[in-house]
Amino acid sequence: MANNNAPYHRSPRWTVSWIFIAVAIACVPFADLSITTYDPWAELSRLFGGLLQPSLVAVEKPFVALLQTLAFALLGVTAGSVIGFGLAQLFHLRGVRIVCACIRAVHELFWALIFLQIFGLHPLTGLLAIGLPYAATFAKVYAEILEEGDRRSYDLVRQRAGPISAFFYARLPDLWQHFVTYTGYRLECGLRSSAVLGFVGLPTLGYYLSTAFLEGAYSEVWALLILFYLVIASLRYWLRPKLLPIYLLGAPFVIANDSEIAVENITRFFTEDIVPLPLRNAEGLPGLWHWFADLFVTEALPGIVSTLLLTQLALILTGVIAMLWFPLISTLFFNRFGRLFGHLFLVIMRSTPEYILAFILLTLWGPSMLPAVIALSLHNGAIIAHLMGRHSDTLALRVDAITGINRYSYEVVPRLYNQFLAFLFYRWEIIQRETAILGILGITTLGFYIDSAIQDIRLDRAMVLIAITAALNVGIDALSGSIRSRLRLSSEPQQIDADSTGR
Amino acid sequence: MLSLVSANASYQDRIVLADITLHIPAGQKVALIGRSGAGKTTLLKLLYEQRPKEIALVPQDYGLVSSLSLFHNVYMGQLGRQPTWYNLLNLIKPLKKPVAEVRAVLKQVQLNDKCFEPIAQLSGGQQQRAAIARALMQDGSICCADEPVSSLDEQQSMLVLKVLCQRFETVVLAMHDIDLALKYCDRIVGLNGGRITLDAPTKKMSRFDLLEIYGE
Numbered sequence: 001m002a003n004n005n006a007p008y009h010r011s012p013r014w015t016v017s018w019i020f021i022a023v024a025i026a027c028v029p030f031a032d033l034s035i036t037t038y039d040p041w042a043e044l045s046r047l048f049g050g051l052l053q054p055s056l057v058a059v060e061k062p063f064v065a066l067l068q069t070l071a072f073a074l075l076g077v078t079a080g081s082v083i084g085f086g087l088a089q090l091f092h093l094r095g096v097r098i099v100c101a102c103i104r105a106v107h108e109l110f111w112a113l114i115f116l117q118i119f120g121l122h123p124l125t126g127l128l129a130i131g132l133p134y135a136a137t138f139a140k141v142y143a144e145i146l147e148e149g150d151r152r153s154y155d156l157v158r159q160r161a162g163p164i165s166a167f168f169y170a171r172l173p174d175l176w177q178h179f180v181t182y183t184g185y186r187l188e189c190g191l192r193s194s195a196v197l198g199f200v201g202l203p204t205l206g207y208y209l210s211t212a213f214l215e216g217a218y219s220e221v222w223a224l225l226i227l228f229y230l231v232i233a234s235l236r237y238w239l240r241p242k243l244l245p246i247y248l249l250g251a252p253f254v255i256a257n258d259s260e261i262a263v264e265n266i267t268r269f270f271t272e273d274i275v276p277l278p279l280r281n282a283e284g285l286p287g288l289w290h291w292f293a294d295l296f297v298t299e300a301l302p303g304i305v306s307t308l309l310l311t312q313l314a315l316i317l318t319g320v321i322a323m324l325w326f327p328l329i330s331t332l333f334f335n336r337f338g339r340l341f342g343h344l345f346l347v348i349m350r351s352t353p354e355y356i357l358a359f360i361l362l363t364l365w366g367p368s369m370l371p372a373v374i375a376l377s378l379h380n381g382a383i384i385a386h387l388m389g390r391h392s393d394t395l396a397l398r399v400d401a402i403t404g405i406n407r408y409s410y411e412v413v414p415r416l417y418n419q420f421l422a423f424l425f426y427r428w429e430i431i432q433r434e435t436a437i438l439g440i441l442g443i444t445t446l447g448f449y450i451d452s453a454i455q456d457i458r459l460d461r462a463m464v465l466i467a468i469t470a471a472l473n474v475g476i477d478a479l480s481g482s483i484r485s486r487l488r489l490s491s492e493p494q495q496i497d498a499d500s501t502g503r
Numbered sequence: 504m505l506s507l508v509s510a511n512a513s514y515q516d517r518i519v520l521a522d523i524t525l526h527i528p529a530g531q532k533v534a535l536i537g538r539s540g541a542g543k544t545t546l547l548k549l550l551y552e553q554r555p556k557e558i559a560l561v562p563q564d565y566g567l568v569s570s571l572s573l574f575h576n577v578y579m580g581q582l583g584r585q586p587t588w589y590n591l592l593n594l595i596k597p598l599k600k601p602v603a604e605v606r607a608v609l610k611q612v613q614l615n616d617k618c619f620e621p622i623a624q625l626s627g628g629q630q631q632r633a634a635i636a637r638a639l640m641q642d643g644s645i646c647c648a649d650e651p652v653s654s655l656d657e658q659q660s661m662l663v664l665k666v667l668c669q670r671f672e673t674v675v676l677a678m679h680d681i682d683l684a685l686k687y688c689d690r691i692v693g694l695n696g697g698r699i700t701l702d703a704p705t706k707k708m709s710r711f712d713l714l715e716i717y718g719e
Contacts, residue, residue, distance in 0.1 A: 153568050157566075164590075166582065168591055169590065173570040
């Protein structure tokens with residue numbers, strides 16, 4: 001790729017990296033990074049003091065909360081994967097791709113806020129809040145898996161056999177493991193989503209966690225978190241394909257409650273609540289335009305600006321953290337014992353939902369962008385560090401390769417940088433989506449305005465703001481996609497410049 | 504009968520086949536010979552595309568599903584003959600009748616003992632025979648096979664070619680091995696640089712003539 005005639009050639013990856021760092025630095029003066037609480041460190045030390053004596057005694061029905069979290073996640077993700085699998089077969093249709101992109105662009109917490117208005121606390125709210133965006137994501141990823149799979153035997157068999165037989169014999173068997181792996185990964189995400197849904201009122205872990213936290217009952221906070229880590233860490237022991245039907249049969253009974261779906265609520269939502277106010281008052285198009293312009297200038301625009309500020313800052317810090325942390329689990333840097341701690345640390349960091357992390361930091365430090373940036377970076381940085389660490393194990397260094405910091409900077413980072421950027425750009429869109437929802441906690445991103453509009457029962461405004469948030473996300477996704485393809489970034493492991501490393 | 508008249512083929516800008524006219528009447532056993540890159544695979548593909556639903560194909564890369572068992576891969580030869588529900592049932596639980604049929608075919612290519620092993624665990628030569636067994640499982644009277652014995656030893660090669668020639672009325676084989684071509688085919692078509700440079704009945708030819716032009 002490098003031009004040998006040029007005296008010194010900057011790679012485009014290098015340039016892009018610096019552009020993003022420069023943008024983030026330029027964002028700093030405009031971002032509110034202050035700590036506003038009185039004596040935040042004392043509160044933090046009280047929090048960690050609670051770690052020494054976790055207690056479940058005072059938590060109201062903690063195991064019930066855990067069961068609810070599991071049940072919502074299992075049912076939501078299963079429904080999402082089944083629907084997504086169907087949609088993946090239709091993913092060549094432009095319409096399906098667009099609808100999926102729009103659904104995916106709205107975070108599951110926003111979906112929960114919407115469905116709460118329609119179905120109240122009926123279990124359907126939680127199921128749809130997880131199932132709908134997950135179905136759209138499954139559709140996209142399953143379609144990619146199908147696309148990348150080997151078609152040769154399918155094409156051969158398809159000449160004579162019907163499409164279903166050919167698919168099940170010549171396509172699915174080889175791709176099955178990819179589907180299972182990805183679905184398993186998404187179930188872990190689903191558990192986090194399900195826990196977080198408690199923050200908007202569903203009876204999952206987040207509900208009890210926020211209550212315990214606001215009461216300053218830190219022992220209970222830790223107990224709940226540790227319970228959650230244990231569930232995620234033991235996932236592969238209890239989540240057996242053979243047990244899945246039993247779980248799925250039991251789950252509906254766990255999430256069932258006595259709230260009923262009111263048809264008038266649904267009708268009102270669609271025919272009144274989300275209809276823009278000027279239209280309800282018959283003010284016509286000029287009224288609508290005025291209403292929209294006002295909403296856009298006073299709420300959407302400031303929301304967009306701070307969402308983007310926060311996103312760019314969090315993105316760069318995520319990258320820094322990933323770069324610092326990935327050696328913790330790499331065979332190239334630490335022995336078995338050291339890596340064990342590395343794994344434990346990264347599992348905790350990536351299993352803690354960023355929303356919960358932000359909630360904790362925000363309560364300790366007061367509402368500013370600082371806790372949000374740190375929460376997003378810790379969580380996302382740990383995820384990327386985990387992936388990079390795993391890939392670093394596949395690198396084959398020469399036998400006499402240097403060690404320590406020199407190995408890190410000369411042998412490993414140059415080889416992983418390509419993937420690192422790919423992962424980071426994949427996370428960009430996710431970070432932006434998460435940034436928006438952190439507004440619910442009081443940071444003035446788009447979610448703040450959406451949540452306020454819902455609190456004021458001005459759902460028409462909320463829907464417009466959610467649509468704007470989604471559009472922003474689709475835009476970032478497209479930008480990230482075009483950068484990835486322009487830089488030819490791939491998340492697959494690769495040995496670049498193998499000739500120059502003496503392999 | 505398969506026929507091509509003045510057929511051409513090219514990949515990107517490279518011409519692979521030029522002005523090919525070839526008629527293969529039913530009942531003939533034809534060997535396509537030529538060095539690598541002469542266009543054998545492409546010619547075979549053109550012939551196959553004439554009647555894809557009637558021709559049993561053995562592709563050079565076998566086209567096997569590596570995570571399925573040998574049994575299922577061979578059974579795939581009769582997917583088109585069975586209703587979909589039957590195929591799906593047989594995928595989950597191998598049924599008695601297909602198992603017996605597949606075993607019979609596997610016996611012919613000496614793979615009977617591997618029936619339920621995953622394809623990925625078979626050796627290269629065993630995989631090649633699996634692809635041939637799948638072709639034997641298909642109906643129709645024509646077989647197109649691309650280097651069907653490239654990974655087999657001499658004894659197995661002869662066995663496989665004999666089985667193919669018995670089972671199918673018309674056979675088109677792309678081959679490297681001139682001795683085998685002479686032994687099992689009654690017509691030799693030689694390719695060189697994308698053109699047919701030889702087309703004659705086997706009996707008129709000697710091994711030595713062919714080696715000079717087409718041997719490797």
